[in-house]
Amino acid sequence: MTGSGTRSRENTRARLLEAAALVFAEAGLDGATVEAVCERAGFTRGAFYSNFESKDELFLELASTVGAERLAAVRARVAELTESGALAQDCDATTLVQQVMDSGSDDRLGVMLLSEIRLRALRDPAWGAAYLKQEQEMVAGIARIIDDIVASGTMSLRLEPEIAARMLLIVWEGMSVRGAMAGLDDAQLRRTGSAELGRLVTLLLG
Numbered sequence: 772m773t774g775s776g777t778r779s780r781e782n783t784r785a786r787l788l789e790a791a792a793l794v795f796a797e798a799g800l801d802g803a804t805v806e807a808v809c810e811r812a813g814f815t816r817g818a819f820y821s822n823f824e825s826k827d828e829l830f831l832e833l834a835s836t837v838g839a840e841r842l843a844a845v846r847a848r849v850a851e852l853t854e855s856g857a858l859a860q861d862c863d864a865t866t867l868v869q870q871v872m873d874s875g876s877d878d879r880l881g882v883m884l885l886s887e888i889r890l891r892a893l894r895d896p897a898w899g900a901a902y903l904k905q906e907q908e909m910v911a912g913i914a915r916i917i918d919d920i921v922a923s924g925t926m927s928l929r930l931e932p933e934i935a936a937r938m939l940l941i942v943w944e945g946m947s948v949r950g951a952m953a954g955l956d957d958a959q960l961r962r963t964g965s966a967e968l969g970r971l972v973t974l975l976l977g
Contacts, residue, residue: 784822786812788833796880800830800887831901834888837881838905842912845871849916853923868972869965878957882947910936928975935975942971 790812794803805826809819823829848871857867892902913936920926928935946964955963 780822783814783818787814787819787822787829788836791829791833792880792884795830795833795884800884800891803830827898830884830888831898831905834884834902835905835908837884838909838912841881842909842916845913846916849920853920853925866969868969869962872961872965872968879951879955879960882951882960885944886948886951906940910940913940926976930975938971938975939968942967 787808791803791808794807794811798804798807803826805816805819808826808829809816819829823832852867852870857870888898888902892899910933914932917928917932917935921928921932930938943964946967947960950960950963
């Protein structure tokens with residue numbers, strides 16, 4: 772495939788993912804149809820099926836994209852804080868977590884999407900396996916960020932980075948879901964778990 776052809780395919784996939792996110796927000800995972808996604812994106816069913824085998828594959832990739840964007844935002848923010856010297860041994864954990872969370876891309880759509888996928892994963896073993904694989908990739912990504920912080924020499928951990936990463940992910944997910952239930956807006960969602968994550972980080976630091 773030529774360079775222009777590759778870019779065209781990538782653009783088509785990106786537009787389908789964007790349309791899927793909008794349709795999902797309106798109709799939920801079960802109510803969102805391939806036809807609705809295609810109509811919103813301005814493509815035919817043929818264009819859809821040349822990029823995704825099924826609606827399930829589309830939404831699993833959408834969930835993966837949400838996670839990847841979140842990790843990228845956190846990694847970039849941590850790099851900025853490291854360069855500025857904010858990641859010092861005497862820094863306040865809650866303030867640090869707040870600074871990192873404020874840079875994230877967390878929103879109600881992401882919380883709703885992941886919650887519905889988790890519910891589907893409980894009912895469908897194949898989805899369950901796919902979800903757990905994605906979650907492990909997320910944990911590994913968080914662990915690498917933690918590793919980088921520890922390697923900078925500014926902080927030390929009481930636990931292995933992967934264990935710490937899983938604990939942070941569990942607390943963040945729990946607080947995000949409860950915040951969404953409470954009707955918090957996107958900015959509030961990014962802040963709601965900061966205090967709890969800050970307390971957890973304080974316990975994890977050596």
